[in-house]
Every structure is written in C-alpha cells, then in structure tokens.
Amino acid sequence: MSHWILIPILLPLFTGLALLIWSDRICVTRAISATSALALLAVDLLLLQRAAEGTISLYALGNWPPPFGIVLVLDRLAALMLVMTSVLALFVIWYAACDRDQPGDSLHPLIHFLLMGLNGAFLTGDIFNLFVFFEVLLLSSYALLLHGGGKERARAGFHYVVLNLAGSALFLIAVSLLYGVTGTLNMADMGQRIAQLDPADRPLAITGGLLLFAVFGLKAAVAPLYFWLPSAYAAAAGPVAALFAVMTKLGIYSMVRVYSLVFASEPGLLLPWLWPLALVTLAAGIVGVLAARELRRQVAYLVLVSVGTLLLGVAMNSQQALAASLYYLVHSTWICAALFILVDLMRQQRGLLEDTIESGPPLVQGTILGIFFFVACASVVGLPPTSGFVGKVNLMQAVSSTVEAVWVWPALLISGLLTITALSRSGTTIFWRTTGDVIAQSRAGVMPMVAVGGLLLISIVFSFAGDPVLSFMSDTAQQLADSTAYLEASSLFQPVERGDIR
C-alpha cells in the first residue's frame, strides 16, 4: 500500500509542529516552510499524475475498511484541489518570507496547519472527518486572520470566528441528523443508503442536505451569508489575504463533493436555491466592487464575484458547466491571490494613504506594479489573453438552453463590464492621478515581485496552454457525474492483511 495520499496531510502537520517547537530563528523557519511547500507541490503533482489516469485510490486509516474506518480518497477532483492549493501556498509562503511574516513567529506554522486542514478536507471520504478538518481550518484561519494584530483585525476576526462557529455547530447537527438516518459516516456509503431510504424518511435526509448547504454556503460566502468576508479579507495581512483566496473555494468544493456523492440520488436538491443565490451573490459582489473605497476591500469583493460566478456554473448542473466551473475556480483562486499580494505591495509604497482609492504619491515602482495590476485586472474581469477570458468563455459555452443563456450570459457580461469600470477607476486613480513625490525608501525587492509575477505568469500560462487543462477538467467533471467508479473503489477495497504481529 502506498502512503503517498497521506503526505499532503502529514507533511504540513509535521512542518507546522516542527516550526512551533523549534521557532528560534526566522531564517530557518522560512527555509523549512518554503522547502516543505515545495515538497508538497511535488507530491501533489505526483498524485495529480496518478489521478489523471482515472483511477480512484483509497487509503484506510488504521487499516479499518470502509465504511467503518476513515478513508482518504484520491480522485481527479481531490488531486486538482491539492495542486491548486499547493501552488498557491508556495507563492504565499514565498511572499511571506520576504519579511512579510513579521511580527511573531506563528505565521508559517499556521499556514502549514491551514494547508493540513485544506488538504484533509479535499482528501477525506468521511463526512465527520470533513467536519474535523473544517475545524482545523477554522482555528488556523482565525489565528492567521489576527496575524499582525490591531483593532480592525480583532473585529473582523471576531465576526469571522463567531459566524463560523455557528456554522460548525450546524455542521454537527446536520451530520448527526444524517448519521441518525443512515447510520454511517462514510460519504460513499451514506449516498448509497440515502438512495435506498424508505421514501417516508427521505425528507430527513434532504433536511440534512439542505442544512449542510447553509454550512457550505457560509464557507463559500454565498449571499446572504457572505457578510464576514469583505471585512475579514480587507483586514487580513497581505500573505494571509492571498492565502484566503482558497477559503471560499473550499465551500464550493464541499458542495460539489457532497452533493455529487452523498446526494447523488437527489440531483435537483439545490438547484432551486443555487440560481437565485448565485445571481444575488454576483450582484452583491459587483456592488461591493463599485462601492469599495480601499483596494483590498475591492479585491475582497472580487472574490465574492468569483463565488457568484462559480455558483452559476454549479447551478447549470451539467458536466460541461462543472468542468468550466472547475477551470474558473482554479483561475479565480490564483488571480485573486495575486491581486491581494499585489495590493499589499502597492500599499507599502503609498505612505499613509495605504490602499485607499484616492490620488496620492506616485508609486516608486509604478511601472512594473502598474503592468502587474493591468494584467491582473484584465484576468479578473475576463479579458483576453488571460485565463479569466478562457474561464468566462468556457462558462458561457456551457449553457444548455436558451433560458440558461438568458440568465448566465448577461450576468457574466454585465458583471465584467461593471468590474472593468470600477477597476479602471481604481487603477487610473492610483497609478495615474498622482500628486507629490515618491516615497523612495518604500521600494520592494525582487523577491516579492517574483511572487506576484509568478502567479500572474501562471494565469497567462493557464490560458495559453489551457487545452490540456480544459480536457482534464472535462474528465474530472465526468468522473464526478458518475459516482459508480467511486462507489466501486470503495466497495472493492481490501484492508492490508493482518499478520501475526500482536
């Protein structure tokens, strides 16, 4: 049995623990942190390669066979999420290591614990275990959010943690409801039992599913549950905000996973909700982008826009739309992270004005940051030749009926137009409408520039070399649409034979 599947969880765990126990010198911490992130990416790529072949690998923790023990499951979707996260993490850690990890010594370990939580959530095949990893995520993200201290962060963090604790409580209620109805926690098994449920008891399982939707909706920042997001992202330290770009995507991932697997027998369960909520979320995001007075808040709302867009894709409920959504998911995660890092860099060159969208001193590295900002904005609004364009075109092509097109197309196009208007306003105000002298000592080194440039380059590569990616997304969506392979892998699974070592 290969233990590779476990590495994305154990590696960040051990890294985090090591950094907590031996936290003397910051340069050692950075070296360990970055090396671990690189190794994680390598392992994730290996796993992606294995998953791309179409096999679904299981790993039974404690050698207890499913549905009794906890299993980790590696399929295409899980591998995709792992790679997306580790790429993001590598750049974020890189950026943090450019002296953006001060004060304190807990940023790096916390990042790795967050990675552990994310990777665990992506890999687990057990719904209670999913809850546990949600908790790991919640605690580490809360601590990360507070990184750097200050009143704003404390306030935003308080809102964040209280709302999410309420979400956790509801998660528990929903899981115990489902356990009470089905008597199992393994998601594949749960799905099969729900399919065989006495029709009279079906509403109980559906209630469990709908309650879970509230939980995942809160994580994904779906309207009207997104209120924690703008302040939290705007208040977080630069690297933290960038890393948080993945947090909402976890909510979307959970929806895709749970509803395609556990509620495969109730395919239309969420649809009546997803459509209006997606549109409202999108609208709220756009309004926020227009309204924002600070750049960080504007980017935070762009995250919300991406959530709305993704929900639209999920609401279309077809393989093609799911494939398009997955592409968009990866694209938007990386590009929003790039924007957060970029804005953090810009902020440091504007003195007391920070990131307020007002006329201020010219940026000392205005040209290069301006180019970065231009490319990032083009990508986030979906203009070519960036991944944003490919993602949007792909989503638009995924409509399967005129009615869908009537909703999806205007939503995507008008949101694009309004975002262009808002972002061109911010960009021209900050880069062009300048007064006074540059703040010369605020010049950033090469390394942080590489972090932003690298992420943007990936966005470009992601579109120019997008065809294999798009094919992979199609395969992923196909694997998700047909859960029989997953179930088969689960039911055929054999634990390791126990030798006589007792």
Added chain:
Amino acid sequence: MSLLLIVLLPLLGAVLPLLTERFGRNICAAVAVAAPLISAGLIISQLPAIFAGDIPIFHVPWLSNIGLDLSLRLDGLSLMFGLLITGIGLLVIFYALYYLSNKDSIGKFYAILQLFMMAMLGIVMADNLLLLIVFWELTSLSSFLLIGYWSYRSDARKGARMALAITGGGGLALLAGALLLGHMVGSFNLSVILSNGELIRDHKLYPIALVLILLGAFTKSAQFPFHFWLPHAMAAPTPVSAYLHSATMVKAGVFLLARLYPALAGSEMWFFIVTFVGLITLVYAAYTAMMKHDLKGLLAYSTISHLGLITMLLGLSTKLAATAAVFHIINHAIFKASLFMAAGIIDHETGTRDMRKINGLWQYMPQTALLAMVAAAAMAGVPLLNGFLSKEMFFNETLHLKSLGLFSWTVPVLATIAGIFAVAYSWRFIHDVFFNGKPVDLPKFPPHEPPPFMKAPVAILVVLCLLVGIMPNLTVAPFIDAASAAVAGAELEPYEISLWHGFNLPLLMSFTALAGGLLLYSQRRGLFAFYERGFHLDEKLVFEARVQRGVRASQWITNTLENGSLQRYVAWFVGFTLVMGVVGIWPLANMTGTRPLMPLDGVSVIAAILLIAGSVGTVLIHHNRLASLLLLSVVGLIVSLIFVRFSAPDLALTQISVEVVTIVLMMLALYFLPQLSPRQSGTLRIIRDIALSGAAGIGVTVLTWAVLTRPYETIAGYFLENSVSGGGGTNVVNVILVDFRGFDTLGEITVLALAAVGILAMLRTLQLPNTSDPRSWAREIYPPILAVLARVLLPLALLVSAYIFMRGHNQPGGGFIAGLVTSVALILQYVSSGLSWIQERLRWNYRSVAALGVLIAALTGCGAFIFGYPFLTTSFTHIHWPLVGEFEIATAMVFDLGVYITVVGATLLALAQLGMLTHPSRIKRKLTEEIA
C-alpha cells in the same frame, strides 16, 4: 508560418523599444520600425498569390476545447487592412519621434503602439471568430493605455476610461454574439461561418446574434449613439489619434461588418439597423464637426461621420456598396491620418488647437498649409482627389435604394446634406486655420515650419491622395477588387472606377455638396450662434457623473447591507438555516417514528426541568455576566448527568472536566469585561432574536425527535464487535477515539494546539485599555489555606489522572479526560499560588508542549509504516508486570499520551496567557512602553 510572423512581429517590436530606449530616441525609433517593416514586407510578399485568388491560411489547434484555434487568413480584405495598419503605423512611428517631447517616454509609446498594432493585425487576419475577439479586446486594452498616455492629464484619464468602458463593453456583447454564431453553425472557424450565411439568417437566434454583434461593431466604430467616447479619446497624443482614428481602432468596427458581411448581411434587419445607424451618424456627426472650434474635435466628428458613411454603405447591400465601402475605408484612412498629423504639427507649433485663435498660418508655414489643404480637399470630396471617387460611388449607391418605396428619395437627400456639411467643415479647416486674418493670442508666436521629417509622413500620405485620386486604376484598383471580393463573398459585378462618368445624378450631388458647403461656411456665424443656443452635454462629465452616481448607490447598498452588526449577520445565518430546515422537513409525513417511547421517570423529568431553567435563566440574566456564567455551568452539569443517566460514563467525565476548565477560563476572561453589559437591544430586535432562536430551537427539537423515535441501524455494531479483537480495548468509546477514528482525534488535538497558538498570538500583543475596576477584591490574594490544600492535592490529582489515563482503554477514562484532570489540578495551583510562583517552578513553553503532544500522536501513527500498515494502525500485547500483574500495552496508548499532553499544554497556555494580561510584569512593560 509567415502569417503568424506578420501578426506576432509587432509584439517583439513592443519589447525592443523598451530595451533600447536608454540608447537614445533615434535608435529607439530605428528599432521600433523594424518589426512593422518586416510585417509589411511579408504581407506584400503574399500579394501575387492573393491577387491570383488564393487565400493563405495558417491553422494550429490551440484551445480546441472552447473552439479557439490559432487560425489566420490573409484574404483581400485582410491584405488591404494589413497594409493600412502597418503602413500608417510606420509613418506614425516616424512622426511621433518628432512630436513627442523629451519628457515623454518614447520607448513606452512605441511599446504600447506596437502592442496595439499586433492586436489590429490579429483582428484583420483572424480566421477564427474567438481569436478575432481575443485581439479585439486587446485593442480595447492597448488603446486604453494609448489614450491615457499622458496620464497626468485628467481628460486623458477620463477619456481612456470611457473608451475602455464603451469599447470593452461592446466587445463583451460581441463575444455573446460570436458564441451564438458558433452555436448556430457549430464552429468558430470564419471560413465555415462565412459559407453558412443562409443557415445563420434563417436561424431563430439570428436577430439576437445580429444585435449583439452590431453592438460590438458600433461601439468600436463610434456609431450613434455610442459615438461620444471618440471625441474624448482626442486627449491622446496626436500620433495616437492619427493612428487610432484613421486606419485602425475605429476601423475595426467597420472591418467586422465587412468581415461578417457574407454571414450576416442580406436580411431586412441588417439593412434597416445598419443603414439607418450609419445614416444618422453620418449626418449628425457632419453637422457637429462643423461646430467644433477645436481642430482635433472637428477631425474627431468628421471621423465619426465618415465611419457612418462606411457603415451605411455596408448596410445598403446594393450591388456595389461593398466595393464603395472598401474604397472609402482606404481613402479615409489616408486623408484622415495626414490631417491628424497636420493638426498635430499646428498644435505643436502654435501651442493651441482652437480655430478661433489659429488664423492666417499660410504666412508662417506654407508647406504644411499646402499639405493640409490638399488632404482637407480630399476629405471634402474635391475632384482629382481620392475622397471624390469614393464619395461619388457612395452617392450613386444611395440612389439605387428601392426598399423604402416612396421614401427612397430621403436617403440621397440626407446624404447630400451630410456632404454639404462635410465640405463646410473641410473648408473651415482650410480657411480658418490658414487664412481668415491674423493669429489671435497664440501661446507660441510666431509659429514656423516643423522639422522636415515631421512633414514627411504627411507629404507621403498627401501624395497618395493625389495618386489614388488621379489614377485609381493604376494604384488601388487591384486592392479594392481583392478586398471587395472577400467582403461580398461572391463574384463581383463588373464596375469601373473613373473620374468621369458623364453628367449624372451623383455628379450633381457632389457639386451640390461643394457649392452648398461653401455657402454654408459663409453663414457660419449664424450657425455657431444657433448651435451655442442648443443644449450640449459634455459626455465626459455625464459619463463621470453616472459612474459616480453608480458608486454612491453601491456604497449606500453596501453600507445598508453590511452595517457591521454581528447580530444581524448571525440572524441572517440562522434565518437561512431555518428556511432550509423548514423546506426540507415539511414533506415529512410522520414526525414520530415507530420506535416505542421509553417511560418517563422522575429523575429525568427533574433533570429536564433544571436544564430548561438553567438555559432560560442564562439568557434572562445575561446582563449580569458572572451570574449567567454560573447558571450556564448548571446546564453543563445537567448535561453530564444526563450522560450518566444514559450509561455514557466517558462522556460524562469528559463533559464535567471540560465544563470546569471552560468555566474557569471564562471567569478569567470576565475580569476584563464590565460586570454588567448594557441593555442595547430595542424591542423589535429582541422580538426578532426570540423568534429566530425559538424557531431554531424548535427546529432542532423536531429533528432530534424525528431521528430518535425511528429505529436505526448504524455501523456502531461493528465497533462493538471489533473493539476487543481489533482494537484491544473493552472501552469502545476510547477505542473509537484512539483507534477506529483516531484520525479524527488527531485532527481534534491539532485544533486544540492551534487554539493555543491562536490565543498566544492574539494575547501576546494585546493591549487592553486601563479600566478602573470598581469591584472589591479579596484582600488576601493567595489565601494560605487554599495554597496548602492545593499543593497537597496536586500529587493526588496527578495520580488520579495517571490512573484514569492507564485504564482508559478498557474502562471509562483516557488521555483526554486525564489531561483535563491534570489541567484542573495545575489551574488550582495557579489560582492558589499565583502566576509567578508557578512560573518559577514550571518553566514550560506551553505552546511547544501542546505541539509536542500532537507530534507524539502523529509519530505513533507513523509507526505503523514500519510494519507495512496504514497510518494509525494499532497493535497491542499483554505483558506481565511484577506487582501489578497482567497488563496490556497498546500503541494506541502512546497515541493517547499525545492527546493527554496536548490537552494539558493547550489548556494551561490559555490560562497562563489570560492570567498574564494582569500580571505586574506585563502592566509594567505597558507603562514603560507608554512612557517611551
């Protein structure tokens, strides 16, 4: 391959000037011309093949999943546009070298210009509709940068944003239209789309697709009512205007109409929309151009008007309309580029563009004047110049219109009126600037001729005007043939371009226009006065005001939705959950399941009553924090008793120790809060909160009731069967925790350690305001009796926790509970003897302790790897200890030890950090910081 080079070379040309700028402007310019020169050469090298009727195609699959392939074609239309783009581009590069001052970065200018050039070449050569859109949006983006080149100017910034919003928005509409077209014919390949015109026009989605595509074309080509961005784009440096508004950017719109002509044209809808939008634009813009006092403003509106003319020709769909349109595209590009350059020279030499000030320049710069006058005459449509020829063709086509029945005469009449205005504004350009008395208050005086090289591009273009005007058949005819064949998509009607067709109606219209224009100009004062009296909007301000209004409305919405009230956000969450729950549970027929209910007994009833009373009481007296906390602990206690009642001793033990620790921690936290919380909620909010929380409570009750009254089969049976044989323990709860679901436990202790890290990170830098504390505290801080008792109790408590730990695998107990018991014992030491006393004796870094616990647990899990088993696989054996007897050793116990250590570390860290907040050392440090 050479097709790809043609398009991509300017991209290289975009990089080189940036790199060579440091070597001087001339070298930079020399490098900059290289790429377009080669591109133009490559296009010319394809001439023979294209004139012979071939269409070179380049095709490489790219993003085939979305139908976007790298396909290029070079047909007659692309050829004509390609030559205009590269040719005029070269002249503009040359011209800009003299136009831009030393303060402007010429490398940046060339870089963006060539980026733009690449995008334009891409548009005209794309053989894939999506690829065309990629380049289309690239022109929007790069023109944004070009228009905003002088970024320190407010009008440049606003003009750039407006252009981006309008043309970018149009591009989005075009994208939608293109997707529809692709949907209709099943391919984005232009060759396929163009040959399926019939199918497209008969498709039920055709009207929508047409409108969307026209939106894209009209916004780009500044057709009414989207024309307003163009005059404001004049804030760009003049070379940019000369390029964007003659041969490129705005021509992209009419190019698109021409390109899709075989696919879209021929329907009534196309005819009516395109013709009349073109006609309105033609007349309206010609009229407005006459009234502009700004030199570039006049040219801008004249450009709009000429674009209207071309659009209208494409809409007419008469026999030779396409040919005329193609011809006029060439002519307009040539004379308009030269006019913009001339205007730039005048601006450059006089410092102003106001025609009320610039007069009589003939005396100062006769050469420039001559060039400008010839170009303006071409714009007016004076015979022997290129503009005359295409205008005649236009007039001729307006006469062949039959579709309007009785009203057919209106079109030629309106066309003639537009012609009159065109002559008038052209004449105004000549007369106002070069004659008309003396200059008035010029910022630079006296003006003189520019350097010869600045005039050279103008001269080249003007010579072209003459050549084409006099010898059309020797110069442009083959290009027009090739291009209009590509537009029409079929064999062309034979036609002849010549200067003299005899006395006919078009000639009469031409001369009417000439004479009328001169007459109109002579009456200009009255006209200006009439125009001034009208109501005029500055579109820039309108646009800006709309954006501002949108922003303010958005801010209002956002502030209303997100008012920063956590209570409201939680209310949304609870409300949302309620909706979900109600919708889900509503169809449930029987709330109560089939399972027989257990009989009620007195103890349970009393416990339930106490539980309810405790909960309600906590809420009722929550303003008194200490008291409500005490009542809350009652709730916890009852819950643990309920666990006892239902035979779950492990849970009861855990619950009660968790209860103790949390209450102690919360007491500590209460120290920093006021004793009473103010009453802030209004009645409505209280009603809302009661309703929501009440409903949520009922909801959970209903769910619990429904589940618990149903018989159910779970995997729990498996755990009971395998607990001893597989997990080596008789305490199933513990075996589940450390073995069956040990992975969950590992996650949870990580959470605990994380909480410790978080608390440490949060409290370490926390500065609490100094609050005067009205509470009267005990005078004796550390009562000796308590201290002595606590110290005596410590070893006992540790022994108990060791006992609980050891027996955990088989009887109620385990690492978690043992850890909590140890914590309680240590907390007692803190309380009785104080922080300093403990710190002297227990020099632990609790964060590391907590982490170490998790590490031990995780490493234990890894131990299984050695034996080839998955993570966390356990093993156990029985050994015989002297004195103790038979004793079981399980790897799970090492895991449990990790749990124990984590619990102790995390709990004590929280406690110590909260205690530290009031520690004298901390306060002292704070004071010194304040003094510093």
